Amino acid sequence: MTYLMNIIQGLLEQAVQSYAQGELAVSEARCxxxxxxAPAAADALNLLGLIAGDRGQDEAAERFFRDAQRADPEHPGPWINLGMLLRRKSRLEEALACYDNAIRLHASLASVHFNRANLLEQxxxxxxxxxxxxxxIELEPGDVAAYNNCGALLWKNKRFEDSLPFFERALALEPGNAEAWLNKGSSLKDLGRIDEALAAFAEARRLRPAFSEASFNLACSLHAMGKVDEALAAYAEARNDPAGFAEATWNEALCRLLKGDYAEGWRLYESRWLSxxxxxxxxFPQPLWAGEADLAGKTILLHAEQGFGDAIQFVRYAPLVAERGARVILAAHPELIPLFESVEGAAxxxxxxxxxxxFDLHCPLMSLPRAxxxxxxxxxxRASYLAVTPPRRTAWQARLQDLPAGLRIGLAWAGNPANVEDAKRSMxxxxxxxLLRACQASGSTIVSLQKALTEDDxxxxxxxxxxxxxxxxHDFLDTAALVEQLDLxxxxxxxxxxxxxxxxxxxxxxxxxxADWRWLQERSDSPWYPSARLFRQTQAGDWSGVVAQLVAALADFRP
Structure with a gap:
């Protein structure tokens, strides 16, 4: 019996060696x-499962792994391998059960905890x-991937400060890990430590010259610093990735629009659909209108996209479309419909x-500038392109008639929390x-334009x-009627x-x-809104300077 066992063990070792060398047929024959x-040799069944999986024969692989589990229920290998197979097939709950079984059998296998963490994150x-x-990490303190992945998980949850030590530990273990440099840079960027982020992204690119994601993040950081030309060069490098990098194209569009390069900016802005x-x-089965001159007798659908502000800004083009002879249908968010009924040319x-x-043609509202x-x-x-209906005007005049004499100032201090830039844009x-104190002292009344207030606010x-x-x-027409009754x-x-x-x-x-691309750079006015005046931060996250400017400007304001 010992002689037979030695033969079996020798064959298994040869099968494993053949498999490691990529000789699948030889390994299969030995198994x-x-x-x-030994028909119940769990190691052989497990290895046959791996071979079948490598060949893309997932059903056969699953059978082999399950046969191996029945042959030796206490062997963690088949549980681990079946878990990996089931995860690849998106059978996630079953995969998790396999990893849990493997840990039950061999709790000190760091790789199983790592794979289980990846699955739980998914x-x-x-x-x-x-x-x-x-x-x-506790079981294998030298596992660079575990540090990197755990840091990335914390970063995704916006725990930027918590994520940094994990990336730093990964880099202490492996200074040449480009992925860890990229991740460290991302955390630093989101913490506002832009100079350090730039250095981290530059190191990632040095270590992996064709690292498009590092070039993209470097470009985003330069973009955030207002270094537009340098950012454009880095975006172009990211776009050169043979696999394509849609986010770089989209961000380059924003950068060009911010710079005022509208010709190229609007063209690249169409890449938003790939982002x-x-x-x-x-x-729609109907064709997209891209600015062709002949619209006479045609019906065109102009449909809103993105946020409320975007729709409000770009609905200004509807009258121009109508002037080309088209019958214009506007499709918009329900809250905007009563307000948009005032748009000239909208049938x-x-x-x-x-x-x-x-309808015959269609165009998203934000593709109209390119058209x-x-x-x-x-x-x-135009000085104004939306209007309030007389009944709403009368109703809001009555609602506001008890406000004290003095300026009426509408105030909105926070935008849509779902916007990815909201934390930077809102205060x-x-x-x-x-400002509130100055308004009170001057006899002005602040009117909130927020959708809802917290109890503290x-x-x-x-x-x-x-x-x-x-x-x-109840809708944007109500808000417009309220705004119409204000001085500022x-x-x-x-x-x-x-x-x-x-x-x-x-x-x-x-x-x-x-600031968003539509406000351009450094200007205190807006070519989009003649009645607008812009007040800009000089230091990221610090609104005190802006508020001081507002207070000073208010002292000189005359409606």
């Missing part, structure tokens, strides 16, 4: 020889994933979620206390005599700013250092 002598069970990564930040474009304004009538070949000096910038109401607003009419505002709107980069500008109301817009 089958083992099974002729399943969005993030706290459990973090714990599994930490256990893998992971956007859902796929709406599909119908419909809910974009409902069945649409027949019209818009340049800085050809922006359709806490507490930051505006000097409500108390602070009321402490300075501010008013909130959110409960009476002060807003961060939000839909309120666009609405005030579209109504021709004086609007002061507080911008962060990384």
């Amino acid at each position: 089958k020889s083992v099974l002729q002598m 399943m969005q069970r993030l706290e459990e994933a973090e714990a599994a990564y930490l256990r893998a 992971r930040r956007f859902p796929p474009p709406r599909q 119908a304004v419909l809910n974009d979620k409902e069945t649409l009538p027949a 019209f070949r818009t340049e800085l000096d050809t922006i359709p910038a 806490p109401l507490a930051a505006l206390e000097p 409500r108390e602070r607003l009321e402490a300075f005599g501010g008013r909130d009419f959110a409960a009476d505002r 709107v002060i807003s961060v980069d939000s839909a309120a700013a666009h609405l005030a500008g579209a109504l021709g109301k004086p609007v002061w817009i507080a911008l962060c250092t990384t």
